[in-house]
Amino acid sequence: MPRFSPPTHVLILGLFAALGLTCGGTALAKSAAEIDAEVNAALETFKKETGAAEELLAKSDGVLVFPKVIKAGLGIGGEYGEGALRIDGKTVDYYSTAAASIGLQIGAQSKTVIILFLQQAALDKFRASSGWEAGVDGSVAVVQVGAGGSLDTTNIKDPIIGFVLDQKGLMANITLEGAKMTKIVRD
Numbered sequence: 001m002p003r004f005s006p007p008t009h010v011l012i013l014g015l016f017a018a019l020g021l022t023c024g025g026t027a028l029a030k031s032a033a034e035i036d037a038e039v040n041a042a043l044e045t046f047k048k049e050t051g052a053a054e055e056l057l058a059k060s061d062g063v064l065v066f067p068k069v070i071k072a073g074l075g076i077g078g079e080y081g082e083g084a085l086r087i088d089g090k091t092v093d094y095y096s097t098a099a100a101s102i103g104l105q106i107g108a109q110s111k112t113v114i115i116l117f118l119q120q121a122a123l124d125k126f127r128a129s130s131g132w133e134a135g136v137d138g139s140v141a142v143v144q145v146g147a148g149g150s151l152d153t154t155n156i157k158d159p160i161i162g163f164v165l166d167q168k169g170l171m172a173n174i175t176l177e178g179a180k181m182t183k184i185v186r187d
Contacts, residue, residue: 030082032186036091038067039084042112042165049165056161060116062087062123064181066097072108077101081113082184085127093127094186099179112165113176115140122159130183134162134176142176 030038042065047053057063062085069081078100084091097113117123126132134140141158162176 029184030186032091032094035067035082035084035094035186039065039086039091042067042114045112045165046114046163050163056116056118056156060118061120062092062117062126064095064113064115064117064126066095066113069097069111069113070108071111073101074106075102079179082186083113087123094184095181096184097179097181101178109166113179114163114165115176116161116163117159118156118161119159126160126181131180132182133180134178140176 043057043063047057050056064083064085066081066083069079071077071079078098080096080098082094082096085093085095117126140160140162141156142162142164143156164176
């Protein structure tokens with residue numbers, strides 16, 4: 001029986017952890033009602049954290065909300081979450097997000113991801129795709145928010161903008177590149 005060196009062993013454990021997060025989502029799938037309730041709570045938090053949230057939500061053609069994206073890793077990491085796309089305040093579709101990463105990482109975290117589609121063409125392209133990847137199928141500009149949740153909305157020109165929040169509030173220096181969003185069916 002072959003023996004694995006400790007670094008290989010750690011990588012294999014990390015791979016299984018990442019696969020469990022990204023593939024195991026179906027076994028732990030939430031109902032549509034559960035997702036909608038979490039989306040409502042995430043949007044309320046977003047409005048409290050960001051002074052311009054109401055204005056941006058009113059300007060957007062659609063908003064994609066992943067209330068709880070779990071990221072874990074041990075050398076190799078993965079993340080998974082489920083959310084909803086809302087147009088005019090109503091859920092029109094459900095989506096999952098998944099990503100994998102390799103590098104120096106250990107531990108787990110939870111975050112909320114809110115993506116606003118500020119141009120109808122960008123929303124239409126997203127909805128027409130069978131699996132949309134940030135940074136490949138469309139660029140998501142992650143918005144940095146100032147002190148006290150201030151945000152200058154006059155300088156926002158990107159067709160798709162994103163916000164990432166954790167339990168402590170808005171997160172800085174975060175990217176959504178590589179996250180794949182796929183439509184899912186929920187009852």
